[in-house]
Amino acid sequence: MSQAVDAVIIGAGINGAAIAFNLAKRGCKNIAVVERFTIASGGTGKSAAIVRQHYSNEILIRMVRRSRDIFEFFDDEVGGSAGFVRTGYLFFVPGYVVEAFKCNIALQKKLGVRTRDISKEESKEICPQIDPGDAGAIAYEPDSGYADPYESTVSYLQAAKALGARLYQSSPVQSVHVRGGKIECVVSAKEEFATRVVVNASGPWANKVGSMVNITYPIQVTREQEVMFRAQPQSLCPQLTVSDMCNAIYFHPFGQDLLVGRGFPKEYEHVDPDNYAEGSDPDFIEDTAERIAKRVPGMESAFILKGYSGLYDVTPDWHPIIGTHPELDGFISVVGTSGHGFKLAPAVGEAVSQLVVDGKSSTFDLSQFSADRFATGHSFKAAYGGNRA
Ligand SMILES: Cc1cc2nc3c(=O)[nH]c(=O)nc-3n(C[C@H](O)[C@H](O)[C@H](O)COP(=O)(O)OP(=O)(O)OC[C@H]3O[C@@H](n4cnc5c(N)ncnc54)[C@H](O)[C@@H]3O)c2cc1C
Numbered sequence: 001m002s003q004a005v006d007a008v009i010i011g012a013g014i015n016g017a018a019i020a021f022n023l024a025k026r027g028c029k030n031i032a033v034v035e036r037f038t039i040a041s042g043g044t045g046k047s048a049a050i051v052r053q054h055y056s057n058e059i060l061i062r063m064v065r066r067s068r069d070i071f072e073f074f075d076d077e078v079g080g081s082a083g084f085v086r087t088g089y090l091f092f093v094p095g096y097v098v099e100a101f102k103c104n105i106a107l108q109k110k111l112g113v114r115t116r117d118i119s120k121e122e123s124k125e126i127c128p129q130i131d132p133g134d135a136g137a138i139a140y141e142p143d144s145g146y147a148d149p150y151e152s153t154v155s156y157l158q159a160a161k162a163l164g165a166r167l168y169q170s171s172p173v174q175s176v177h178v179r180g181g182k183i184e185c186v187v188s189a190k191e192e193f194a195t196r197v198v199v200n201a202s203g204p205w206a207n208k209v210g211s212m213v214n215i216t217y218p219i220q221v222t223r224e225q226e227v228m229f230r231a232q233p234q235s236l237c238p239q240l241t242v243s244d245m246c247n248a249i250y251f252h253p254f255g256q257d258l259l260v261g262r263g264f265p266k267e268y269e270h271v272d273p274d275n276y277a278e279g280s281d282p283d284f285i286e287d288t289a290e291r292i293a294k295r296v297p298g299m300e301s302a303f304i305l306k307g308y309s310g311l312y313d314v315t316p317d318w319h320p321i322i323g324t325h326p327e328l329d330g331f332i333s334v335v336g337t338s339g340h341g342f343k344l345a346p347a348v349g350e351a352v353s354q355l356v357v358d359g360k361s362s363t364f365d366l367s368q369f370s371a372d373r374f375a376t377g378h379s380f381k382a383a384y385g386g387n388r389a
Pocket of ligand 1: 010011014015037038039040041043044045046047048049050051172201202203204205209224225226261311312334335340341342343344
């Protein structure tokens with residue numbers, strides 16, 4: 001027998017969880033979060049979860065500022081912990097993007113981000129383990145850092161459940177039934193929900209879910225590897241979060257260890273989200289070890305602890321698709337988060353809950369993220385390329 005709910009959220013990653021909490025907080029409590037496997041089993045669970053504020057357009061800077069505040073004051077804003085660690089953040093860029101970098105810093109400052117362009121000497125004072133070497137410019141954000149992707153997602157879901165939302169795991173959504181341009185029901189492996197509202201927050205599986213209602217997104221799924229290193233001795237491990245565009249890596253401390261991933265520029269490896277290698281390739285590990293040792297010389301003697309792969313769901317302009325679909329009343333997409341959607345999720349959760357309840361977001365102009373921007377020539381322009389946005 002089907003249960004009547006006010007909304008079904010497909011996917012219990014950070015976005016589905018943040019949307020569920022914010023919907024429940026706004027009074028829309030009779031909702032179901034339906035997850036095909038386990039909490040954070042998509043891109044979220046593999047995320048480096050870096051929360052930095054260096055973006056190149058106004059809407060993302062505003063969103064990440066709000067998100068960062070929520071991550072830091074999670075217990076007051078949501079309840080529980082997001083595992084946020086305010087390490088401070090350094091961003092190293094090569095000489096050829098310095099002009100764009102300076103414009104971005106000016107925009108970020110104008111919008112209230114605590115950031116500044118620092119010298120190599122100051123970088124060494126902030127973090128002596130890091131060699132600023134070849135950088136064309138360096139930004140420092142004292143308030144940024146990283147969070148814990150599992151803890152954040154779990155805390156959001158716990159808070160949503162406390163307000164009345166229900167979570168269904170190991171229950172893949174199999175079909176969404178539509179009549180006369182309106183949603184009627186959602187059928188998963190174990191349940192059936194009568195509803196008028198569906199939020200597609202299924203990450204790399206967005207097109208599989210979209211195909212249930214004849215919606216296709218311009219999204220490609222890519223495999224992204226990360227490696228964990230242990231410095232020998234531990235004092236050589238930088239206690240700071242870093243994006244290093246010169247060596248195309250990012251890293252942050254993780255307990256005693258250093259989590260390192262490959263940033264852009266790099267080649268894309270397109271994969272099927274249901275069939276990809278979840279481990280890490282030996283060549284990748286070797287290459288990453290060389291890159292990290294260039295920026296953090298002490299890491300040359302580090303142990304390699306483990307490597308693994310996750311998935312990005314990437315749009316043509318590396319910005320998410322968020323919004324309604326005129327041809328299908330009540331269907332809302334929050335997909336294509338393009339490798340940087342963890343840090344934006346708290347703000348996305350607030351804005352999407354307003355969209356669902358009020359028909360419009362009062363905090364952010366979500367129309368900028370509409371799916372038709374690619375056809376109408378309103379794509380976002382990237383300052384640096386890839387998920388640096
Ligand atoms: C290696 C890596 C590093 C990253 N680093 C960062 C970073 O430092 N900072 C940052 O901001 N972002 C980062 N990201 C990106 C960020 O993690 C993602 O943008 C974000 O987690 C996406 O969350 P989501 O909830 O939209 O999707 P997901 O986390 O992918 O969740 C989607 C969920 O939907 C479920 N699902 C799919 N199909 C169905 C179905 N039919 N029925 C029910 N459930 C379904 C899936 O099982 C999954 O749990 C990184 C990503 C990766 C992979």
